[in-house]
Amino acid sequence: MQRKGTRIAAVMADVRSKIAARAYLPGTRLPSVRAQARAMRLSVSTVVEAYERLAAEGAVASRPGSGFYVAGPAAPLALTDIGPRLDRAIDPLWVSRQALETGAGSLKPGCGWLPASWMYEAGMRRALRALARADTLELTDYATPLGHPALRRFLCRRLAATGVEAAPEQLLLTESGTQAIDLICRYLLEPGDTVLVDDPCYFNFHALLKAHRAHVVGVPYTANGPDLERFETALREHAPRLYITNSGIHNPTGATLSPVVAHRVLKLADAAGLAIVEDDIFADFELAPAPRLAAFDGLARVAHIGSFSKTISASLRCGYIAAPAGWIEGLTDLKIATSFGGGRLAADAVLTALTDAGYRRHMEAVRLRLAEAMDKTLSRLQALGIEPWLRPQAGMFAWCRLPDGSDAAAIARTCLKDGVVLAPGNAFSQSQSAGDFLRFNVAQSADSRVFEVLARAIAAPP
Known part of the structure; x- marks a missing residue:
C-alpha cells in the first residue's frame, strides 16, 4: 500500500507538473480538494495536506472560503517537467544530449546519423x-x-x-x-x-x-x-x-x-x-x-x-x-x-x-555500405541474444529486442560509463512498452568495442 507521505507527494507532483506545463496558469483555481481526491482516489485529508504544503512553498495561495489558486508569474517552460518524470536514460532530451555532447572518442550506435566519413x-x-x-x-x-x-x-x-x-x-x-x-x-x-x-x-x-x-x-x-x-x-x-x-x-x-x-x-x-x-x-x-x-x-x-x-x-x-x-x-x-x-x-x-554529378554515385555507395553494415551488425547482435524486430529493407536503423529479463535503460546507463551511447526503446515509446528494445544505427556499429561493452552490460547482475 502506498504510504501517506508518498500519496501527498503524488498530489504535489501532479499540481507542479500542470503548472510547469502551463495547464494551470497564474490565478487558476485548483480543483477542489474533494474533486482532486476523487480524481486521484485519495482521501480528502491527503489532498488538503498536499495543497497546504504547496502553499507553504509559495507555488499556490489559499483564499479562505474560495479554495487554492496558482500563485506568481508563469513558470519558465521546462520540458522535462511536463508529464511524468522519466528515467533520464530514456528521456528524449537526455538521449539527444548524450549523442550530441559526447566526445570524439565515444562510440554512438544509438545516434541517428551517419559517421562523418560517410557523408x-x-x-x-x-x-x-x-x-x-x-x-x-x-x-x-x-x-x-x-x-x-x-x-x-x-x-x-x-x-x-x-x-x-x-x-x-x-x-x-x-x-x-x-x-x-x-x-x-x-x-x-x-x-x-x-x-x-x-x-x-x-x-x-x-x-x-x-x-x-x-x-x-x-x-x-x-x-x-x-x-x-x-x-x-x-x-x-x-x-x-x-x-x-x-x-x-x-x-x-x-x-x-x-x-x-x-x-x-x-x-x-x-x-x-x-x-x-x-x-x-x-x-x-x-x-x-x-x-x-x-x-x-x-x-x-x-x-x-x-x-x-x-x-x-x-x-x-x-x-x-x-x-x-x-x-x-x-x-x-x-x-x-x-x-x-x-x-x-x-x-x-x-x-x-x-x-553535382557525384551525388548519385555517392548515395549508391552509401546504400551498399549500409546493407553490408546491416548484415554484420545483426549477425553480431544475434550472437549476444539480441534479435531484430524485423529485417529492414534499407536504411541505417535496426530495432532490436534484448534477451529476456533485460532492461534497456539500465544497459544504456552501464554502457555509457564505458563510452558507448545507446538509444533505449522507451525513449521512442509513448506507452513506455519498449523497455526491452534498443535502436541500433548499423553505420555507427562497426567498432568491436560496441559489442564487447554490450556483452558485459547484458551479463552483469541487475
Whole structure:
C-alpha cells in the first residue's frame, strides 16, 4: 500500500507538473480538494495536506472560503517537467544530449546519423568553393520568404519521382526537418490539442510536442504501418488534430508503409478531418520508393517534409515542407516571425551538392555500405541474444529486442560509463512498452568495442 507521505507527494507532483506545463496558469483555481481526491482516489485529508504544503512553498495561495489558486508569474517552460518524470536514460532530451555532447572518442550506435566519413564531404567542398566565387548577395543576404527558388524547383522534380506532385509555390524551405514540423505544429495546434504518433516513433517528436503542450497519443506500429484498428479507435476516442509519421523508412523500426495501409489511413483521416505530417528525411537511403501518403493524397491534407542533414551535411542546415496550397501563406508568416528570412548560403550549397554529378554515385555507395553494415551488425547482435524486430529493407536503423529479463535503460546507463551511447526503446515509446528494445544505427556499429561493452552490460547482475 502506498504510504501517506508518498500519496501527498503524488498530489504535489501532479499540481507542479500542470503548472510547469502551463495547464494551470497564474490565478487558476485548483480543483477542489474533494474533486482532486476523487480524481486521484485519495482521501480528502491527503489532498488538503498536499495543497497546504504547496502553499507553504509559495507555488499556490489559499483564499479562505474560495479554495487554492496558482500563485506568481508563469513558470519558465521546462520540458522535462511536463508529464511524468522519466528515467533520464530514456528521456528524449537526455538521449539527444548524450549523442550530441559526447566526445570524439565515444562510440554512438544509438545516434541517428551517419559517421562523418560517410557523408558527402567531397561534394560539399566543391559546393563551398563554388560559392566562395559567387555574387556577394549569395554570401551575405537573406533568402526570399519561401526560400531559394532554384532549389524549390529542383525539389519538385525530386518529389515527382516518388509520386508527390507539388508546384514550387507549395514548397517552403526551412532550416531543418525539425523546424519544418515545428512550423506546422505552430500553424495547426493549440495547447491541449491531441496529436497521434507511432508507437514507437522518433524520440524528438515527443520532445517537440511537449514544447507545444500537445496531448500525445501513441498508435502501435506494425511491420506495414500503424495498427489500423487502434488508429481508428484513437480517432474516435481522442479527435486528434494531427498525425506525425514516417512512411518511407520508419524511425526507429526500419519498417515500410504498405499501399493497403496507406490508403486506409488516408480514408480514415479524411473522414475524421485529420491533418498528417509525413517525415521523409531518409528517402535517399531507400533501394526502391515506398508508398507516400502525400502522393496518394495529392497534398490535400498531408504535409511532406524532408532535409539533407542525414546525407549531405548536418552542419549546413536545410529542410523543406511540401504542403497543401492553403497552408503556405500561414506557414510563411510563421517562418518570418520565428526565423525571419532564413539564409541563402545553406540552400545554395545543398542545391550545388544535389546537382553535382557525384551525388548519385555517392548515395549508391552509401546504400551498399549500409546493407553490408546491416548484415554484420545483426549477425553480431544475434550472437549476444539480441534479435531484430524485423529485417529492414534499407536504411541505417535496426530495432532490436534484448534477451529476456533485460532492461534497456539500465544497459544504456552501464554502457555509457564505458563510452558507448545507446538509444533505449522507451525513449521512442509513448506507452513506455519498449523497455526491452534498443535502436541500433548499423553505420555507427562497426567498432568491436560496441559489442564487447554490450556483452558485459547484458551479463552483469541487475
